[in-house]
Amino acid sequence: MTMNASGGRRRPPTIHDVAREAGVSRGTVSRVLNGGHYVSPAAQEAVNAAIRKTGYVVNRHARSLITGRSDSIGFLLTEPQERFFEDPNFNVLLRGCTQALAAHDIPLLLMLAGTEDERRRITRYITAGHVDGVLLVSSHSGDPVAERLREAGVPLVACGKPIGLGSKVSYVAADDRDGARDMVRHLLSLGRRRVGMVTGPQDTPGGVERLAGYKEVLAEAGVALDENLVVSGDYSRASGEAGAERLLAQAPDMDAVFVASDLMAQGVLTALHRAGRRVPEDVAVGGFDDSPAAVASSPELTTIRQPWDRISAEMVRVLLAQIGGEDPAAVILPTELVKREST
Template sequence: MTDTVSGRSGRVRSKRPPTIHDVAAQAGVSRGTVSRVLQGGHNVSPASQEAVNAAIRKLNYVVNRAARSLVTQRAGSIAFLLSETQDVFFEDPNITTLLRGCTTALASHDIPLVVMTAGTEAERRRITPYLSAHPVDGVLLFSSHRGNPMIEQLQRADLPFVCCGKPLGRHGAVSYVAADDREGARTMVRYLIESGRRRIATIAGPQDTPGGLERLLGYREMLAEHGVRYDKRLVASGDYTRASGEARMQELLTRVPDLDAVFVASDLMADGALIAIKRAGRRVPDDIAVGGFDDAPLAVTADPQLTTIRQPWARISDTMVRLLLAQINGEGTATVILPTELIVRASA
């Protein structure tokens, strides 16, 4: 509800909103101290910071972002850029999880997130000049396909950015945060072997992505370490969609009918694989054990629930935001690889 006061003319006018000067007076500090608190609290004593925050709460002070941008020469916002086609945005549950995590991490810094897609050449042509004008302070980039053109365009625009997943074919300094795909795959295949499975197939991810490459490498390594011969007939590649998981599983069942386990490089593809297995009249896990990767929300709604490798989504989001804000504040690039975890459920 808006506060009002009456003027001499009897008309009712709105009470002006509190300013940074009001906050400074209420907190008993200088305007410069308030400004430093609003910009991250650098060189501000804990007592002064608490006094300013208390004044902000009491006065219901809201930052004037336009005015702050003029002073700091910053846009005051971050872009969440999905360099994939829009259907991936709506189908892949991992994107929603990451978007939620990044939004939450930035909210603690009072920074809004702008969502953009650039999965087609036409979208990239439209978005490149927009980003070159620096309407955002940095970019959280979600695409791991080899030769992603957005990386070069962001570098040319001199915009700080952090990739989700290791960018392939890039030898310069690029910040990224990734789960340990190779070790996660090794863990799943080890579990299937130690559970007594011997004809273990895999539905790998796209081989122009780090997850596709690293998870297939982990699969092959663990077979070799247990003396299990690598058989190309037991390998198929999907594109991380449910439809591709179903189609590749059908191919594997036709090609190698006596397989007794399958490691699938994403939970969405694993859900598709379950459909194909049931259609073939096989039981999970009695006839074929199924292991996924991600621990996406659908892992617990699948029938049966998926044994999978959990990616630490919250830590990935938080770390990406932390690295990006550090870059914006003048720090260099950095890379972080986070551990995964085996989650055992009914499918294996």
């Protein structure tokens, strides 16, 4: 890494300049900066005025060096990046986390670790203390990064339940099973009885839970489970398209399909359209996520809304609490059925 100082920047004012301007010691300035405890109102005021006058901004490197904290948070994306970037949910999550952190004046470092090599490098970087905590977004959850970070004692909160780590790692997730149950119940309420499903990956909590919800409701309704009506996808649009083609071949009488993500549902719509099936007349289609994809497709998708705003806000809240010394926690948030044109 080679970076030199740039041309035009003049040396910013230091705590020393502020102290001189305010006529107090540097210690007092620091105390004002750190909450104003044990500082007389007069000194307090003088320092604040001096800060305004000098345009002082704390040097975080100096502060971090002594406190041992970095005052920044990492947003870590492991595993296939393309998929996440293709997924509109990712945007909402990233934006939500950035904003929630900005409210605390904490910068967010974006970290991508798609290869094992990068994952090793990033893990070292993190465990060296360059961020105070990590927001982990990973699709497949046999993900070793979560375990490594947990072992190193790095505060961590995952988006979705990390399989295999139980409640030792904090996570925030929507209630996938309940959402799936709502959707399948909705499809049955329409009178459909040949309800197919395109699942998510089965090494993913969402993938597992949504399938479980589907099976439960079918069983409760006394509808026999037909293996030909279940195919698996990987959350990508392409896998939805392929999945629908398989379903059509295996179970031509399918009259509804629950698809574990809106993106896959877009693919399903494409395949159905090509096969000449009308949606929702011939086949009702239910998605999951309520992502922008849901209203971008035609017909617009009936889907299950994941509360992304709350998810990101909770992830940040739990992480900050954990950095503050609290124990890990799991937060499960309710979903909501959004009825549109596809059912």
